[in-house]
Amino acid sequence: MSRYVDGFVVPVPTENLDAYRRMARKAGKIWREHGALEYVECVADDVKPGKTTSFPQSVKLKARETVVFSWIVYTSRKHRDAVNAKVMSAPRLADMMDPKAMPFDGKRMFWGGFKTLVEL
Template sequence: MTWYTGFLIPVKAADKDRYIASAKAAWPLFEKYGALQQVETWGEDVPDGTHTSFPMAVKKEEDEVVVLSWIKWPDRATADACFATMESDPAWQAMDMPFDGKRMMWGGFAPIFES
């Protein structure tokens, strides 16, 4: 069954081009390990909330933008195998990560409806 890994990331607005370059550089690695699709979106209409919101979830700072991204996998096993290589494949270690990884959120999701 198809599997998705979702990410919510605070990125400094000034680092937008650097983030895009990093995402583009990551795609060949994700694809090598079986990813079917990678989608990166730059927040343009992401309101602050009173009780909860995307900005609150990542503790967004004034000069940051919320990025929502996801990777589509053929199944969970493929995704898990890919993420396991992040400690052993030196190509992952060489990646530029232009954001505060401590405030990045991620999770795996099984689809319940697709059209």
């Protein structure tokens, strides 16, 4: 069964990791309640700057920041669009959408939707 994945990468100040974790848990619960199959957030453990490109370079990582790599799984793009429409209108998410309240620099976050190419 082919699935659809939203992936995103964000730089998080290490001093804000606990706040980010709390926000991610809350967001993940909302996504799952509205139908996402999986919600995963991972903190960098072995990501070094590269010569040409890398996770740190992709978010213009600053001192005392770490990279968070995350994904949300859906049955299809249509399913993703329906889930995200519900999530974005969820009142519990509103307070997390204020850029001033975010525990990271949202301007350096990047994301996208992906069709499954190989699934074992």
